[in-house]
Amino acid sequence: MKRLHPFTLLAITATLPALAWILPAPIGGLAMAGVAIMVCAAAGARAVLLPALITAVPFWFFLYLLHDLTATIAIGLRLTTMIASFVWLVAVLPPPRLVEALVAAGWSTSLAYLFAATLSAVPALQARATRIVEAQRCRGLSPRGSPLAKLRALRALALPLVLSALHEVDERALALETRGMVGVGKRARRTPLAPPPDSRRQRAMRWGMLAVAVVALTWRLAWRG
Amino acid sequence: MPVRLLVLIPVAAAINLALSAVVDAVSLPLFLDTTGTVLATALGGPLVGVATGALTSLVNSLRNPTFLPFVAVQVIVALYAWVAARTGLFRSLKTAVPAGLGLGVIAAATSTPISYLVFGCTTTGGIAITTKIGQLLGLSALGACFFGSFIADFGDKAVTFALVATILHAMPRRTAARFPWTLRAMGEDSTPPPPAA
Numbered sequence: 324m325k326r327l328h329p330f331t332l333l334a335i336t337a338t339l340p341a342l343a344w345i346l347p348a349p350i351g352g353l354a355m356a357g358v359a360i361m362v363c364a365a366a367g368a369r370a371v372l373l374p375a376l377i378t379a380v381p382f383w384f385f386l387y388l389l390h391d392l393t394a395t396i397a398i399g400l401r402l403t404t405m406i407a408s409f410v411w412l413v414a415v416l417p418p419p420r421l422v423e424a425l426v427a428a429g430w431s432t433s434l435a436y437l438f439a440a441t442l443s444a445v446p447a448l449q450a451r452a453t454r455i456v457e458a459q460r461c462r463g464l465s466p467r468g469s470p471l472a473k474l475r476a477l478r479a480l481a482l483p484l485v486l487s488a489l490h491e492v493d494e495r496a497l498a499l500e501t502r503g504m505v506g507v508g509k510r511a512r513r514t515p516l517a518p519p520p521d522s523r524r525q526r527a528m529r530w531g532m533l534a535v536a537v538v539a540l541t542w543r544l545a546w547r548g
Numbered sequence: 549m550p551v552r553l554l555v556l557i558p559v560a561a562a563i564n565l566a567l568s569a570v571v572d573a574v575s576l577p578l579f580l581d582t583t584g585t586v587l588a589t590a591l592g593g594p595l596v597g598v599a600t601g602a603l604t605s606l607v608n609s610l611r612n613p614t615f616l617p618f619v620a621v622q623v624i625v626a627l628y629a630w631v632a633a634r635t636g637l638f639r640s641l642k643t644a645v646p647a648g649l650g651l652g653v654i655a656a657a658t659s660t661p662i663s664y665l666v667f668g669c670t671t672t673g674g675i676a677i678t679t680k681i682g683q684l685l686g687l688s689a690l691g692a693c694f695f696g697s698f699i700a701d702f703g704d705k706a707v708t709f710a711l712v713a714t715i716l717h718a719m720p721r722r723t724a725a726r727f728p729w730t731l732r733a734m735g736e737d738s739t740p741p742p743p744a745a
Contacts, residue, residue, distance in 0.1 A: 381673060382614075382667070385673065386670050388676060389683065402614075402666075402667065406613050406614070408613070409616075433554055437557055437599070437603055438606070440558035441557075441558040441561045441562060442610075444559060444561075444562035445562045448562045452566050452570050453569055455570075456570065466573050466574040466575065473574045474707070476573075477570065477571070480570045480573060481567060481580075481583075481711055482714065484563075484566065484567070486715065486718060488563055489556075489559070489591075491559065492552060492555050492556050492559055495555045495559075496550075496554075496555045499551050499555065504551055
């Protein structure tokens with residue numbers, strides 16, 4: 324599965340939940356949830372299937388709290404399909420490979436940059452947030468007390484984090500400009516270093532999945548009518 | 549779009565996702581997951597805000613796929629923040645907090661159909677429990693779902709707007725002036741920014 328083109332992996336991830344919602348419950352949801360769980364298990368029972376099931380369990384609990392058994396099963400199977408499909412996608416598709424595929428397909432370099440830059444900025448900013456929390460605690464900032472005291476503490480923690488992040492914007496912009504980034508709307512074609520291999524068979528598979536979803540939707544709408 | 553605004557988008561999306569660590573530290577029942585979206589709009593305009601919101605939902609869904617359907621809420625937040633920035637509502641806390649409360653109602657109204665149709669109102673544990681309280685109060689299924697979303701969003705968006713107003717006023721003047729919408733959002737400049745500032 325990991326050798327499949329990123330667009331094929333995306334198509335599988337989109338098709339499974341779409342069919343789970345389109346096909347009649349609970350059979351449609353059960354079938355799609357079964358497929359999603361199987362692909363998760365194939366990717367790794369402990370590393371992929373277990374996190375997917377752990378993410379899905381609270382939804383089943385809260386669905387049972389709010390709905391009757393029929394609705395719980397119908398919605399629960401759809402949500403399980405969606406969660407398992409995405410957890411599987413994250414496990415089998417490294418973001419740099421997706422960026423390479425986007426660039427190779429002629430998508431804007433800016434779009435590929437946005438995706439890659441966010442993925443790298445989030446852990447860095449989260450680590451900085453943890454350091455700021457620890458530093459402010461060392462200075463005697465207490466996160467306890469009344470809601471007003473907590474809001475004051477929130478201000479003291481959030482301001483340095485956000486201002487330091489904004490301060491970096493100019494440095495990053497300068498670094499990108501020196502590397503030839505021209506901004507959105509001004510096309511600059513890049514050559515991908517290692518474009519993921521695609522094939523006619525996989526392209527046909529992607530169109531096939533789209534056709535199946537459209538046919539299922541049409542059939543469902545007609546069947547309801 | 550200039551490179552500076554392009555760079556602002558992933559930074560603001562990362563702010564959306566990193567602020568959860570700060571919220572956890574003070575144990576407040578808030579998300580603050582639209583702070584970066586509102587800030588990006590107030591600094592760079594609606595396109596930057598919408599892109600930040602969409603990117604936040606996309607990247608967040610890689611960690612938890614249940615966030616992806618709520619991309620519409622992020623877009624609505626960005627558009628509302630643009631209107632607030634155009635009218636200078638970030639000039640003080642007195643104007644920013646009521647504007648945030650208004651956004652809370654709109655965000656709840658936007659997220660309710662998604663939460664109801666896709667998740668059966670079980671988006672988060674807190675929302676599920678407040679929805680159950682709504683059911684016990686005799687509200688209809690959709691009404692209880694709105695009640696749950698409203699409780700979650702109302703205070704959150706007011707704090708978000710207050711925080712963004714505080715950030716804008718705390719920014720060094722030279723940094724603020726580099727972004728096209730900042731001074732107008734702070735009510736200090738009524739002239740619209742040039743198209744590609």
